[in-house]
Amino acid sequence: MPEIDRRAVVAGMAALGAAGLVGAAGAQQAPKPLMKTIPSSGEAIPAVGLGTWITFNVGEDQALRDESAEVMRAFFEAGGRMIDSSPMYGSAQAVVGHGLKKLGSQQALFSAEKVWISSGRDGPGQIEQTRRFWGVPRFDLLQVHNLLAFDSHFETLEAMKAEGKVRYVGVTTSEGRRHGDLEKLLATRKLDFVQLTYNPVDREAEQRLLPLARERGIAVIVNRPFRQGDLTEELEGEKLPDFAGELGATSWAQLILKFVASHPAVTCAIPATTSVSHVRENLAAVSGPMPDEAMRERIAKALTEI
Amino acid sequence: MSEWWTYRPSDFLLFSPRVYERLIESHNAGVWPWQLAALAAGLVLIGLVRRGGPQSGRAALALAGAGLAMSGWGFLWSRYAGINWAAAYAAPAFLTAGAGFAAVAALLNAPLRPTVRPAGALAAVLLALAVIAYPLAAPSLGKPWSAAEIAGVMPDPSALAALGVAALVRRPFLAAALAAVPALWSLYAAMTLFTLGAPEAWLIAAGLALFVAAVTARAVQPYR
Numbered sequence: 158m159p160e161i162d163r164r165a166v167v168a169g170m171a172a173l174g175a176a177g178l179v180g181a182a183g184a185q186q187a188p189k190p191l192m193k194t195i196p197s198s199g200e201a202i203p204a205v206g207l208g209t210w211i212t213f214n215v216g217e218d219q220a221l222r223d224e225s226a227e228v229m230r231a232f233f234e235a236g237g238r239m240i241d242s243s244p245m246y247g248s249a250q251a252v253v254g255h256g257l258k259k260l261g262s263q264q265a266l267f268s269a270e271k272v273w274i275s276s277g278r279d280g281p282g283q284i285e286q287t288r289r290f291w292g293v294p295r296f297d298l299l300q301v302h303n304l305l306a307f308d309s310h311f312e313t314l315e316a317m318k319a320e321g322k323v324r325y326v327g328v329t330t331s332e333g334r335r336h337g338d339l340e341k342l343l344a345t346r347k348l349d350f351v352q353l354t355y356n357p358v359d360r361e362a363e364q365r366l367l368p369l370a371r372e373r374g375i376a377v378i379v380n381r382p383f384r385q386g387d388l389t390e391e392l393e394g395e396k397l398p399d400f401a402g403e404l405g406a407t408s409w410a411q412l413i414l415k416f417v418a419s420h421p422a423v424t425c426a427i428p429a430t431t432s433v434s435h436v437r438e439n440l441a442a443v444s445g446p447m448p449d450e451a452m453r454e455r456i457a458k459a460l461t462e463i
Numbered sequence: 464m465s466e467w468w469t470y471r472p473s474d475f476l477l478f479s480p481r482v483y484e485r486l487i488e489s490h491n492a493g494v495w496p497w498q499l500a501a502l503a504a505g506l507v508l509i510g511l512v513r514r515g516g517p518q519s520g521r522a523a524l525a526l527a528g529a530g531l532a533m534s535g536w537g538f539l540w541s542r543y544a545g546i547n548w549a550a551a552y553a554a555p556a557f558l559t560a561g562a563g564f565a566a567v568a569a570l571l572n573a574p575l576r577p578t579v580r581p582a583g584a585l586a587a588v589l590l591a592l593a594v595i596a597y598p599l600a601a602p603s604l605g606k607p608w609s610a611a612e613i614a615g616v617m618p619d620p621s622a623l624a625a626l627g628v629a630a631l632v633r634r635p636f637l638a639a640a641l642a643a644v645p646a647l648w649s650l651y652a653a654m655t656l657f658t659l660g661a662p663e664a665w666l667i668a669a670g671l672a673l674f675v676a677a678v679t680a681r682a683v684q685p686y687r
């Protein structure tokens with residue numbers, strides 16, 4: 158079966174019950190995460206993925222590499238698919254590769270990588286090196302990291318997509334940087350994905366970028382949902398608002414992810430973690446009831462009041 | 464870099480404190496018992512500088528250079544570069560600087576002026592900080608002895624020791640050239656450790672301050 162077809166089938170199966178995919182290990186039947194559609198293809202993916210910045214940069218430390226693999230195992234078992242990394246993240250790519258090797262081929266994997274190098278000419282070499290680190294035949298998504306040398310890299314990515322060497326192409330930014338430039342790209346280029354920072358306290362993207370992405374049919378990946386852990390740390394020990402129960406949320410982290418993932422333009426939030434229980438908690442966040450607009454505002458208000 | 468003013472040091476921090484601490488411990492385990500030799504060499508270095516004289520100065524320069532080269536190769540290149548690509552650039556700089564110290568030791572007859580006060584005294588304090596105080600930092604902060612950082616093994620105390628020797632080099636131009644790499648590294652290391660929330664950052668900052676004080680003292684009262 159050609160790769161695309163197999164992928165489509167896998168995606169369809171994931172939509173039916175991602176937990177079932179991982180076989181015996183997933184026997185404890187995790188609840189199904191919310192699925193969101195990639196507008197350019199109609200493929201559905203779970204609304205929570207896994208980031209790797211800092212958390213997976215553990216170098217050659219065998220114990221920590223195995224810990225990362227366990228996080229990945231729990232992630233797949235809970236129905237997760239998208240893992241995001243970058244050549245900027247030190248050893249994180251190789252550590253993802255270690256996890257994939259240890260867990261055996263993961264059909265559910267949706268691999269999201271980046272190209273991050275100042276010269277366009279060096280892009281293909283870097284992408285190939287990245288692919289070897291992961292040990293995958295090709296990536297599902299390649300993004301131009303932080304718009305660096307966008308034009309030349311994007312040309313490479315479009316050519317790869319045309320040849321079937323990558324399924325989706327995109328661009329990333331974070332922490333509100335270069336939103337003006339990003340807006341121009343969203344309006345003028347044929348992007349499948351855009352990645353940006355969005356959470357109940359960093360809401361600038363709501364003004365222009367999220368509506369524009371929606372209008373242009375561009376899937377949105379949300380990075381830094383917890384502000385690199387600053388939010389979850391500050392909220393530790395703070396009492397959850399009463400309405401958390403209505404949403405089936407047991408932690409602030411879950412409320413934040415519910416807020417992020419329920420925005421209609423958002424396709425997937427990619428929190429990073431070193432902890433098996435956190436990765437489960439993060440996927441469970443989008444497995445229960447999701448907030449409506451009024452509830453989203455209540456979450457944001459509760460958070461900003463603390 | 465665009466919108467550079469929006470970046471903070473933490474945006475460049477690629478790894479967690481836990482990973483960094485474990486890296487140091489596993490490096491120490493890997494090179495044991497080399498630490499004992501390095502520690503002894505550090506104490507000899509202090510002795511040589513205190514004693515003065517042409518041959519002692521040359522030997523001190525050679526030892527400081529060897530410390531840079533060993534820590535640059537052994538830790539920066541072989542270990543740290545795995546989690547921090549900046550270390551992959553710093554490693555060749557350490558090797559080059561180490562070769563520079565060795566070259567000055569080989570070519571100049573009486574390269575150091577250690578006994579001039581107060582620059583000499585300040586440099587001596589800096590050397591003691593690098594060789595004796597720095598290794599004690601980790602255990603006194605409640606970390607295991609296996610986390611102790613010793614000059615000649617780890618880059619941070621090696622750079623401080625090199626600064627202590629460079630501050631005493633007779634010719635100002637040469638002193639500046641030799642100090643460049645260890646000084647830049649110390650700035651970077653201090654920033655990294657501050658961002659990691661590691662109190663060792665203060666020791667490096669103190670070392671840099673001692674270096675600046677020594678260099679200022681000799682500018683006011685130049686070596687002859």
Ligand SMILES: NC(=O)c1ccc[n+]([C@@H]2O[C@H](COP(=O)([O-])OP(=O)(O)OC[C@H]3O[C@@H](n4cnc5c(N)ncnc54)[C@H](OP(=O)(O)O)[C@@H]3O)[C@@H](O)[C@H]2O)c1
Pocket residue numbers: 207208209210211212241242302303329330331352379380381382383384385386387389390410411427428429430431432434435436438439
């Ligand atoms: N420009 C770009 O392209 C760009 C920029 C930034 C980020 N990204 C991507 O986006 C990903 C996410 O961003 P990020 O890693 O910066 O920040 P983040 O996901 O907002 O925060 C990660 C931190 O949150 C903590 N955490 C995770 N789940 C938790 C839970 N359930 N409860 C409490 N704490 C929890 C983790 O600590 P524990 O380990 O203790 O769980 C970790 O330290 C990155 O990993 C990266 O893949 C891309």
